[in-house]
Amino acid sequence: MCFIRTLLLVTLLVLGGCAERASNTPTLSHTELSSSLETPTSPSRNPRIVFLDVGQGDSALVQFTNGQTMLIDGGETDQGRGLVARLRQRGVRQLDWVVASHAHSDHIGGLIQVLREFPVREVWDSGFRHDSPVYLDYLRAVRSARTPDGGRPKFRVVKRGERLQVGSEAVVEVLAPSQPYLTGTRSDPNNNSIVMRLQFGSVRVLFTGDMEREQRTRLYREGVNLRAEVLKVAHHGAHNGTDPTFLSRVQPKVAVISCGRNNRYGHPHRETLQALQRAGVKIYRTDLQGEVQIEIAGKQLRVATARKAPNVAEMRSPTERTRLIGNRNSKVYHAPDCPRLPRKENQVFFSSRQQAEAQGYRPHAECLGE
Numbered sequence: 001m002c003f004i005r006t007l008l009l010v011t012l013l014v015l016g017g018c019a020e021r022a023s024n025t026p027t028l029s030h031t032e033l034s035s036s037l038e039t040p041t042s043p044s045r046n047p048r049i050v051f052l053d054v055g056q057g058d059s060a061l062v063q064f065t066n067g068q069t070m071l072i073d074g075g076e077t078d079q080g081r082g083l084v085a086r087l088r089q090r091g092v093r094q095l096d097w098v099v100a101s102h103a104h105s106d107h108i109g110g111l112i113q114v115l116r117e118f119p120v121r122e123v124w125d126s127g128f129r130h131d132s133p134v135y136l137d138y139l140r141a142v143r144s145a146r147t148p149d150g151g152r153p154k155f156r157v158v159k160r161g162e163r164l165q166v167g168s169e170a171v172v173e174v175l176a177p178s179q180p181y182l183t184g185t186r187s188d189p190n191n192n193s194i195v196m197r198l199q200f201g202s203v204r205v206l207f208t209g210d211m212e213r214e215q216r217t218r219l220y221r222e223g224v225n226l227r228a229e230v231l232k233v234a235h236h237g238a239h240n241g242t243d244p245t246f247l248s249r250v251q252p253k254v255a256v257i258s259c260g261r262n263n264r265y266g267h268p269h270r271e272t273l274q275a276l277q278r279a280g281v282k283i284y285r286t287d288l289q290g291e292v293q294i295e296i297a298g299k300q301l302r303v304a305t306a307r308k309a310p311n312v313a314e315m316r317s318p319t320e321r322t323r324l325i326g327n328r329n330s331k332v333y334h335a336p337d338c339p340r341l342p343r344k345e346n347q348v349f350f351s352s353r354q355q356a357e358a359q360g361y362r363p364h365a366e367c368l369g370e
């Protein structure tokens with residue numbers, strides 16, 4: 001993994017007036033500067049949220065101004081070493097909170113190395129167990145982890161309603177999961193993800209893990225306030241992670257999609273990008289722009305990315321550039337690089353998942369599910 005020493009593009013987003021008002025029109029201005037954020041970074045007077053580039057997966061570091069740190073997810077296991085090195089470069093010496101949004105390997109894999117190498121005060125877990133070797137390795141790493149004073153980190157299963165005040169500036173609210181856990185959904189681990197909102201003055205940042213439709217619906221039904229200026233887009237931009245209703249409840253100004261370049265799931269999906277664009281949300285993507293840092297300076301969001309925003313053609317979803325391939329007989333459709341494509345004579349092509357599903361086709365779990 002090659003480390004990004006300089007974050008090149010800085011975008012300033014000013015949130016006008018009171019953040020509660022719907023008429024809140026942000027003024028966007030792009031300033032290109034070679035602002036060297038070489039590490040170890042000097043302590044900032046402003047809180048920072050850094051969406052780390054862990055390929056196909058999620059990992060975000062929150063640096064509070066009182067010096068405390070929270071790491072939310074850690075990408076796949078093979079990202080662990082690079083992640084540890086990147087955290088050190090950023091001046092991290094210990095982690096106050098490590099949050100495992102849910103038990104999938106693209107969220108907890110890299111945390112195993114992190115737990116071995118950094119003193120950790122608390123680990124937050126969704127409590128929704130998953131019988132996978134990676135989850136068991138992560139639990140073992142939690143058990144052998146150490147706090148800064150040599151004790152054992154607290155392992156906390158968090159649930160809706162919990163609040164944490166960090167210094168005088170920030171509040172962390174847990175919005176999900178709640179009991180009883182959702183079961184029988186497309187992906188129960190995804191639908192019991194830890195969903196959290198961090199509030200820094202009038203700026204709120206919503207972390208959604210890999211939440212899908214069922215978990216969103218429950219949050220609506222139970223009247224949970226989801227408003228946030230910054231949205232970590234759920235499930236790497238998958239079509240089941242975002243829809244216009246959700247965006248109308250969150251009303252984000254900025255969205256960050258964490259996914260790997262040319263990943264096999266086709267993330268982010270076209271439907272998600274379109275919904276975000278229609279809602280007027282400024283999109284940042286780790287697959288195209290690398291690490292994305294958001295610094296919160298009062299009502300101003302200072303966004304810096306490791307690489308410049310690519311041209312519009314590249315910002316499109318991979319599913320827009322590549323066709324989906326269906327099998328006439330089984331009515332299953334595949335990503336174009338799936339190793340189990342149907343024979344040529346049985347192939348039928350679609351330009352989107354919606355189109356395939358409208359014709360009664362379902363996605364192949366191996367290449368398009370999770």
Ligand SMILES: [Zn+2]
Pocket residue numbers: 057058104106107210235236
């Ligand atoms: Zn995931």
Ligand SMILES: [Zn+2]
Pocket residue numbers: 102104189190210370
């Ligand atoms: Zn997942």
